[in-house]
Amino acid sequence: MLKAVKELAEKQNIPCQISLEEKMGCGIGACLGCAVKKAQSPKEAPEYYHVCKGGPVFKSTDVEI
Amino acid sequence: MNTKINLAGIEMKNPVTVASGTFGYGREYSQFFDLSKLGAIITKGTSLKPKNGNKPPRVCETASGMLNSIGLQNPGVEYFAQNDLPFLRKYDTKIIVNACGNTIEEYVELCKILDKLDIDGVELNLSCPNVKQGCMAFGNTYEGVKTVTQAVRKVLNKPLLVKLTPNVTNIVEIAKAVEDAGADGVSLINTLLGMKIDIQKKAPVLANITGGLSGPAIKPVAVRMVYQVAKEVKIPILGMGGIISGEDAIEFMLAGATAISIGAGNFIDPQTSIKTIQGIENYMQEQKIEDINEIIGIV
Numbered sequence: 001m002l003k004a005v006k007e008l009a010e011k012q013n014i015p016c017q018i019s020l021e022e023k024m025g026c027g028i029g030a031c032l033g034c035a036v037k038k039a040q041s042p043k044e045a046p047e048y049y050h051v052c053k054g055g056p057v058f059k060s061t062d063v064e065i
Numbered sequence: 066m067n068t069k070i071n072l073a074g075i076e077m078k079n080p081v082t083v084a085s086g087t088f089g090y091g092r093e094y095s096q097f098f099d100l101s102k103l104g105a106i107i108t109k110g111t112s113l114k115p116k117n118g119n120k121p122p123r124v125c126e127t128a129s130g131m132l133n134s135i136g137l138q139n140p141g142v143e144y145f146a147q148n149d150l151p152f153l154r155k156y157d158t159k160i161i162v163n164a165c166g167n168t169i170e171e172y173v174e175l176c177k178i179l180d181k182l183d184i185d186g187v188e189l190n191l192s193c194p195n196v197k198q199g200c201m202a203f204g205n206t207y208e209g210v211k212t213v214t215q216a217v218r219k220v221l222n223k224p225l226l227v228k229l230t231p232n233v234t235n236i237v238e239i240a241k242a243v244e245d246a247g248a249d250g251v252s253l254i255n256t257l258l259g260m261k262i263d264i265q266k267k268a269p270v271l272a273n274i275t276g277g278l279s280g281p282a283i284k285p286v287a288v289r290m291v292y293q294v295a296k297e298v299k300i301p302i303l304g305m306g307g308i309i310s311g312e313d314a315i316e317f318m319l320a321g322a323t324a325i326s327i328g329a330g331n332f333i334d335p336q337t338s339i340k341t342i343q344g345i346e347n348y349m350q351e352q353k354i355e356d357i358n359e360i361i362g363i364v
Contacts, residue, residue, distance in 0.1 A: 022121060022122065023122055023123075023124050023125055023126070024124070025087075025124045025131065025133065025329075025332045026087070026093070026331065026332045026335070027332075028093040028094075028096075028335065029089070029093045030087070030088055030089035030092075030093040030094065030331075031086065031087060031089070031124070031133070031135070031332065032089075032118060032123070032135050032138045033123045033124035033133060033135060034121070034123075034124070035118060035119075035120075035121040035123055035138075036121060037120075037121070045117055046117060046120070047117055048117060048118060048121070048138070
């Protein structure tokens with residue numbers, strides 16, 4: 001659903017924030033378990049945010065889901 | 066009552082450390098307790114160059130444990146030296162850097178840099194199951210472990226521990242390679258290679274398909290390996306695998322560990338490590354043990 005909302009908002013140029021979930025180990029930014037891909041990061045070496053500390057709410061244009 | 070121990074030449078105020086990869090570089094946990102209470106901090110696995118890590122999902126829960134496939138995401142040794150080490154050095158605890166690489170050359174290059182830093186020791190990671198090259202690929206044969214350890218030993222004057230994978234046929238043989246190569250101690254155990262399947266999606270849960278199993282589920286395996294290795298090698302053992310209490314820590318020490326690490330236990334409660342220190346002291350009082358060194362390997 002978040003993916004559909006993200007696509008719709010971006011197509012219509014509507015500012016959009018999404019609240020992500022990912023399975024977490026520590027929940028405080030230490031274990032780096034809850035990774036979410038940064039938008040426009042290189043395909044051969046993708047970069048990540050972590051939902052627990054960088055989020056859970058992201059600008060839809062900042063992440064790739 | 067004395068809780069001081071000497072692990073491979075590293076003098077620690079108590080035998081409790083935190084396991085690599087479960088504690089970052091300490092910053093997050095410093096909000097929960099005074100890091101100076103720990104015997105030592107083992108840092109996140111650190112490589113010569115930064116690593117972005119594996120695709121998500123990277124973790125999932127299993128019965129009495131968890132699977133992870135982080136893929137050694139870390140900022141690289143240069144960033145660590147400039148940003149994380151000065152932070153860690155504010156605390157009165159020992160700093161041991163977990164070092165990982167893809168090739169022997171990378172391990173050697175990294176350890177040359179680590180030898181010049183203000184750290185207390187190095188834990189060579191020959192056991193991460195979640196990266197395609199290096200690590201466990203070296204760690205599952207006698208020759209592999211001996212070759213990498215010897216190469217690192219030549220450039221590293223600081224205390225050297227080697228962390229081994231339990232995913233081998235004969236752990237004693239592999240631990241002997243560490244001793245024969247001139248390392249100061251051995252860390253037992255890293256995670257057991259595992260897998261979980263999502264039966265609705267009919268697909269693996271982890272993007273990397275397999276991951277490392279940790280937590281209380283693996284404790285009996287770890288205790289058994291510490292016990293077997295302690296009987297056959299002379300260098301000290303840093304024991305870990307599912308420790309979440311003082312009682313668990315005592316079990317490892319009776320089996321032959323000089324010190325222990327808290328790993329997945331840090332995720333259940335960020336204060337697990339300091340509660341474990343208290344638990345060890347309580348046991349010593351109950352049992353009228355004057356010096357914790359008395360119980361190491363007596364089983």
